[in-house]
Amino acid sequence: MTELKFEYKTSDWRLFIDSSKVSLKAVLLHNGNKYPSVPVAHATEIKESYENMKSLLEHIKYNQYSWKICGDLKVIAILLGLQLGYMKFSCFLCEWDSRDKKNHYVKKEWPKRDALIPGQRNVLHTPLINPEDVLLPPLHIKLGLMKNFVKAMNKNGDGFCYLKKKFPNISDAKIKEGIFVGPQIRNLLADEEFEQKLNPIENPHGHVFEMLFVIFLEATGPKTMKS
Template sequence: MYSNEIVNDGIADPKLSQSSISSTSSSLSTDFTKPHLLMQSDLNYLVHNLGLSKAKTQLLGSRLQLWNLSDKKTRASYFRNKQEDFMRYFIKEDDLVFCNDAKGLVQEMGFPEHPEECRLFIDSSKISLKGVLLHNGNKYPSIPLAHATNMKENYGNIQLLLERIKYSQYTWNICADLKVVTIITGLQGEYTKFCFFLYEWDSRAKEKHYVVKNWPQRMSLIPGVKNVKEEVLARR
């Protein structure tokens, strides 16, 4: 999920467009009889292609300087604080770190701004809860929007996460496992009579489970009715 850790590592420059890449490659010396000293743009392009981490990028830059293979103006330290371009979009509140300006972050990274082109992935482990913005066509890297430690999957924590990233402004489609979907739709957990959010499938009517094929569709999610416990956090 975090294979392209742009915010954490801040290495592969998301604003490195195809035009800048082509212009950078075309600027390389065509005279192969002479050594080519790497400019800063050349090093950025190389790091982008190799997908190096911050530590490995600085190591590569320092080795190139040591071997006199880079220009005097090329600095390996350029990548040291690259993540600061994105840190201003994030706020830490207790155990939760979240993006308070998703639109600005998307623009900073040069991604499409249309919410319908992205989906919000919500998941958790035993000790953490996270929300990640994914591009529907997987043409762009994932964007971490929220991460919390010591927060479990429950209604209050997911409600807090959605409020902090201002989900109501963007209304991305949400992808998650069925447990998270149950929480978002406000249904009761554990073994209940109507435990499905799409249809009024009766879990207690075991004699009908292998007989009835078509169950009535659940038309509404009203707290206190048919095992709906809380208000819906995201409308389908």
């Protein structure tokens, strides 16, 4: 940071880790976006795995700085030692049961996950980071809100039919599952005709969704994490 002539305070920066099947990289992002991103690690021909994540954190001396960490949900799962894939307990915050489908979208409160203990509730390894240092990715929250909202819509209603008309290049299967990208969601929220197409049950929920997306996620996102 001295070489870059940046003011440095650990709490002003967060560590973003991104991985794929062939590469792994880590970048420091300034919380106020006052400074450009600072690459701290990059490796090719390295798969996303617990061992490689552990090696990365050791090389950048993560324990010395203990930055807050952001990344996609798969990266966070690896860092916290969770089993990947379709497992029963996939959330590091609570004991949401992926197999208990009858209670999905019905049960609003799930037991808090008190600890991440290897060998229990789909935890394979000792966590590499403190769960309290994880910053949830806004993009995943946005996509999840949209997915749940669309899946709850009346599939024969005017609102759902309007979605298919507005996005003709998106397959019916994707629309039915509520699979949209950020720009499409923003486009839809700015469309007054879509709001008029919603039925009396969907409309209030649409307003809540828009409030969460625009006021909370969009307003605070640039200050904390870009999606």
